[in-house]
Amino acid sequence: KKIYLNGDILDSESATISVFDRGFLFGDGIYEVMVQINGRFFYKEAHLKRLEENLRKIKIDFDTRNLSAEISKILKGSDLVDKDCLLYMHVTRGVAPRQHAFPTSITPTFMMYAIPKILPDINLIKASVITSEDFRWTRCDIKMISLLGNVIANEDAMQAGCFENIFIRNGVVTEASHCNVFFVKDDIVYTHPADRFILDGITRQLVLELCAQLGIEVREKGVSEKAMIDMDEAFLTGTTTQIASIRQIDDHFYYQGDAIGKITKRLQEAYLKLKN
């Protein structure tokens, strides 16, 4: 497996970083994930724009102008040009003696890798999810590499034999450990607004666009924990999750068997058309 590290393409065993890298010491960095399907990255511009915004948010001075050319290098090095794959990009503030404040002159660490990835057939996913308190900080809009809260929540879901763990903050559904969450009630789609309590997913933005195109009404409004089980449909979105129907949330079933909700289905169909 090949790794892109600070301009070089290396074997994964020789791609090493300093223990004084602030990504390692503090989780001081951001990342991005996108997928290549049928020879092109799905919503590449939106992903690169979010990467730039995240760098700005945490004041990492990193030049992204050559990014597309560098991405081509890692795809070539990994023998994945035009192949279906997942690209992981990771920028940390860089290497410096351990002190909380930002060092004055520092070169960011930039790491990327690409792995073959065939996305699952979304029609087959009927997810069961659990819910838990959103114990994360209040800058969930930053796609930061310090994912401890998300990791713990996801592990709880796995232990429960579930696909995801849905976070509830002050009685309101925010998002899940690595997905955004949507509900449908009386043909109206609900999702949490893109504020500091959620990551504004590229797939989330795309679903909102699809709703506009299909004439489906949307309210960017958090659904309360109480109202959650009165909803007609629920689904998850994310780059690798795509649009995944939720069948069961804790003890509540939105449907039995294979009866994916009609709005979820319409959005899935519109989404799959975009990919092909």
Ligand code: PDD
């Ligand atoms: N997860 N919310 C959180 C907390 C996420 O980590 C993600 C993405 C999303 C969905 O964002 P998008 O549609 O842009 O993928 C929402 C990535 C894929 C991950 O950590 O692997």
